[in-house]
Amino acid sequence: MLVIGGGIVGLATAYAISxxxxxxxxxxxxxxxxxxxxxxxxxxGVIHSGIYYRPGSLKARYAVRGAAEMVKFCAEYGLPHRVTGKLIVATERAELPRLHALVQRGRENGIPVRELGPAQIAAYEPHVRGLAAIRVGTTGICDYGAVAARLAEASGAELRYGSEVTAVDRRPWGVAVRTAAGDVVRGRVLVNCAGLHCDRVARLAGDEPGMRIVPFRGEYYELARPELVRGLVYPVPDPAFPFLGVHLTRGIDGGVHLGPNAVPALAREGYGWGIVRPGELAATLTWPGARRMARRHWRYGAGELRRSLSKGAFTRAVRRLLPEATEADLRRAPAGVRAQAVLRDGTLVDDFLVREAPRTVHVLNAPSPAATASLPIGRETARRALAHLAR
Incomplete structure (x- = not known):
């Protein structure tokens, strides 16, 4: 069995197979x-509760199940974690209907939620201001890098690092993969968990995935006065987008991260504006879905770009939840890139997406909350791969 990708989903799949x-x-x-x-x-590092996701969707089912399993996994292996709960806070009256809709969605997903007024918000987060909030008790935090390392060890898999896949040859007996170093690795079944490069790997295997990964960079700041935030505080998200907005997150190390925003990255691993890969950028720009998405959502994108280019604009987004924050309190932190699948018609894929081909399983959309849901995703992917192995 060959698994491409040593992120948490690929390693959870290897772990589940074993x-x-x-x-x-x-x-x-x-x-x-x-x-x-x-x-x-x-x-x-957030262990997501599953409150945001459409009832019955893979995201909802796997996040709710995965949150409980992730806490249990961390406890079993002695990994740092904490169930902190979080607040989702409405700061404007226009957000109140969406907040109430989240209460209903949480209950449909089997998640305990508690509605709060302004005084109750202050009891949990003295420096946060809002008109109303909900508290989600099952949210937590952990170190997903440590989780991935433990999955790698516990899986018993042979881990070949520095092995970039450049060619895939599918045969009746299985699959042969060539790496950039010229090595050829063979297996009866291939599992594609390549994240930011999953669509490229699918095409290498001869499969047209019907989507492309459009990379979105999430930029973070660190709060210089972490004592202003006790736990996790989120705004009410816009249901039209799979992004949760600029939020406040006290991590497992005690620091508080602010963000992320969501801006187009100029490379699949474009962790800053200075990282540009012309071939990857051209592939994104020529995908019809990327152009249609841009035309449809340009106003939202303009706001995200403004917060990327202006520390003052980013600070204003933070101050909606944390009025005492100032520009001086914000210090740049490392960015991340979200592997967002976009369909040809410009639709942002809003659920996990797994497709199969002969002797192949492709995981084609697994952004947040995939880390939270990695154990159930890994089991489902392993189940499909083992079914191919049995044929």
Missing amino acids: RAAPGTRVVVLEKEPGPARHQTGRNS
């Missing part, structure tokens, strides 16, 4: 020198 079919040889190919170098290791 649990479901002991003795199965699994090789994980990762182009970086170690695991969790991209989406897994560059997020805010």
Whole structure:
């Protein structure tokens, strides 16, 4: 069994295969020198409750189940974690209907929520201001890089780092993969968990995925006065987008991150405006879905760009929740890039997307909350891969 991608989803898949079919040889190919170098290791470390996601969707089911399993996994292996709960805060009257809709969605997803007024908000977060809020008790924090490393160890898989896949040859007996170093690795089944490059790997295998990864950079600041925030505080999200808005997150290390925003990245691993890969950028710009998405959502994108280019604009977004914050309180922190699947018609894929081809399983959309949901996603992907192995 070959797994491409050493992020948390690929490693959770290898781990699940070893649990479901002991003795199965699994090789994980990762182009970086170690695991969790991209989406897994560059997020805010939140264990998401599943409150935002459409009832019955894979995101809703896997996030609710995955949050409980992630806490249990961290406890079992002694990994740092904490169930903190979080507040989702409405700061304008126009947001109140959406906040109430989230209460209903949370209940439909089986998530306990508590509605709060301004005085109750202050009891949890003395420096946060809002008209109303909901408290979600099952949200937590952990170190997903540490989780990925433990999954890698516990999976028993053969981990080949520095192995960028450049060619895939699918045969009746299985799949042969060539790496940039010229090595050829063979397996009976291929699992594509390549994250930011999953659509490219699908095309290497001869499959047209019907989507493209459009990379969005999420930029963070660190709060110089972390004592202003006790836990996790989120704005009411816009349901038209899969992004949650600029939020306040106290991490497992005690620091508080502010962000992220969501701006188009100029490379799949474009962690700053100075990182440009012309070939990747051209591929994004020529994908009809990217152009249609841009035309449809340009106003939203303009606001995100403004917050990227102006620290003052970013600070104003923070001050909606935390009025005492000033520009001087914000210090740049490392950015992340979200691998967002976009369909040809410009639709942003809003759920996990897994497709199959002969002797192949492609995980084609697994951004947040994929880290939270990685254990159930891994089991489902492993189930599909083992079914191919049995044919």
